[in-house]
Amino acid sequence: MKTIIALFVMAALSACSVNSSKKPNDEAMKFGIMYKELIQAELIFPDDGMGKECLLSIQLSETGEITQLTSSGDELLCSAGEKAVNQVGKFPMPADKDKSVIDELRTIKLTLSPVNVRR
Secondary structure, eight states, X not given: OEEEEEEEEEESSGGGSTTOOSOOXXXXXXXXXXXXXXXXHHOOOOTTOTTOOEEEEXXXXXXXXXXXXXXXXXXXXXXXXXXXXXXXXXXXXXXXXOXXXXXXXXXXXXXXXXXXXXX
8 A cells, every 4th residue: 555645736826716717827837736746746744644634825935935834734744744845945936037927826825635545
């Protein structure tokens, strides 16, 4: 049995939030997926994390530095999530400096939820 972390993007970008009527930008979605993968690569979750969740909220500067990181949920899982985000450090931003895309990328909301996968 293999255990993995499922990292769900609840509202990875401000444009993707449930209350938004705005269509997400393709470039912003591409970077949102990249951010999820960067965090997931650094994530080491606690052994007793099954069935628990942590909501992470990350604010980035226009250059990709973390300006604010908050979490709510299981304390150990949130601690692991915060550590993973901090290990990523600086998140890549689009090279074309499109302000609308960068603005969308500056707010990231993720749900960490360990799941069992049998193979």
